[in-house]
Amino acid sequence: MITLNLFELRKSRGITQSYLAEVIGVSFQTISKWETGMAVPDVKYVIALAKFFGVTTDQILGLQPIKNDYFSRRTETAEYWKDKLHYIHNSRFELWNLDYMEFLVRKVWKIEQKVDVLDLGCGNGYLAGLIMPFLTEGSTYTGIDISEVMIQEAKSIYADAKFPVKFLCKDAYDHQETEQYDMVICQAFLRELSKPKEALKNMVDSLKTGGLIVCIEVDRELDNAGTYIEGMDYASMLMTEIQRKYWTTELEKKDRDYAVGIRLPFLLKDLGIRDIEVRMQDKVKFADPRNEDEYNRLQAAYVQEKGWKEDNTEGDRIAVEVLTNRGLTREEAEQLTQNWGQMKEKIMKEKKAFLKTTGFLITFGRKR
Numbered sequence: 001m002i003t004l005n006l007f008e009l010r011k012s013r014g015i016t017q018s019y020l021a022e023v024i025g026v027s028f029q030t031i032s033k034w035e036t037g038m039a040v041p042d043v044k045y046v047i048a049l050a051k052f053f054g055v056t057t058d059q060i061l062g063l064q065p066i067k068n069d070y071f072s073r074r075t076e077t078a079e080y081w082k083d084k085l086h087y088i089h090n091s092r093f094e095l096w097n098l099d100y101m102e103f104l105v106r107k108v109w110k111i112e113q114k115v116d117v118l119d120l121g122c123g124n125g126y127l128a129g130l131i132m133p134f135l136t137e138g139s140t141y142t143g144i145d146i147s148e149v150m151i152q153e154a155k156s157i158y159a160d161a162k163f164p165v166k167f168l169c170k171d172a173y174d175h176q177e178t179e180q181y182d183m184v185i186c187q188a189f190l191r192e193l194s195k196p197k198e199a200l201k202n203m204v205d206s207l208k209t210g211g212l213i214v215c216i217e218v219d220r221e222l223d224n225a226g227t228y229i230e231g232m233d234y235a236s237m238l239m240t241e242i243q244r245k246y247w248t249t250e251l252e253k254k255d256r257d258y259a260v261g262i263r264l265p266f267l268l269k270d271l272g273i274r275d276i277e278v279r280m281q282d283k284v285k286f287a288d289p290r291n292e293d294e295y296n297r298l299q300a301a302y303v304q305e306k307g308w309k310e311d312n313t314e315g316d317r318i319a320v321e322v323l324t325n326r327g328l329t330r331e332e333a334e335q336l337t338q339n340w341g342q343m344k345e346k347i348m349k350e351k352k353a354f355l356k357t358t359g360f361l362i363t364f365g366r367k368r
């Protein structure tokens, strides 16, 4: 199927299908068919469209992207997160094995005294619920996040918390405190930043001497490799080579670091942290359709993480636009979205069993 760039061009000029139809000399239904891929224009119309929009015929045909300038989704701003609560709700289902966090607190980090904890990019306070129950009475938790929406929800969730808790709406880049906390943590936060090292430095500065820093962050290569859906071919469904192109473009453009998890020990070393160790989060979700309720929740979590919708024509169009903007050819972008479509079909319609790791690396060390 050929997907023309017609819709994007028409929208960017703010003109209606009827207006374009009149200029080109066809019916507006024809324009609609061209935009949805139900029909392809004759060469004379492709040329007419290219002239009208002042672009090349390849750009009309979708063989070249229209926008050449890289655009960032600006995941380090409050604007991006203002409507992402549903994402947090669904994607946090069964994210951790509680016993593993207990093991880390008691056996690995050996926290026995009460501690003051700071969580940067805390979202709705997920880590507070995960860690605080295992800490000694008298321990406190402070969460900081740029998004007012997240902070409001965090405040309501923890209104009756059994431990002293404080949530502040603040940009982590501006958070400058010195030696206040015994433990500074973050999860799935540094991966959203263009300058993770700056935020990390603020985390280190906030830590008391002898204090513990813990960063739980993704590595997309691990995350991607740790996925399997029943009935699909493991090697070909991953499309790692193609995906790596857009991950690395985001990195080159200093937008986001897809592998910040794997780089963290090195960043912490540069910031003077000692006794650095790395563990892997041990949760592997196996969704078995015979357990219907659990399957449905794991399915919702996965669908949310991928951003899939039931009817995704519009979503696919946007995905292709984003992917071509991040260095994929049109063919690769379409191949990848089709592949995601197949995965979605297997999970949402056919309800196939699937397996998913988190790809989280847990890097920790002490300030000496």
Ligand SMILES: C[S@@+](CC[C@H](N)C(=O)[O-])C[C@H]1O[C@@H](n2cnc3c(N)ncnc32)[C@H](O)[C@@H]1O
Pocket: 075, 076, 077, 078, 081, 088, 092, 120, 121, 122, 123, 124, 125, 126, 127, 144, 145, 146, 147, 150, 170, 171, 172, 173, 186, 187, 188, 189, 192
């Ligand atoms: C993927 S969520 C993770 C939330 C939480 N740590 C968790 O694991 O559930 C990323 C969070 O980082 C926050 N964030 C992004 N940029 C930020 C910044 N510059 N300063 C503070 N928080 C930021 C977002 O608002 C969002 O809540």
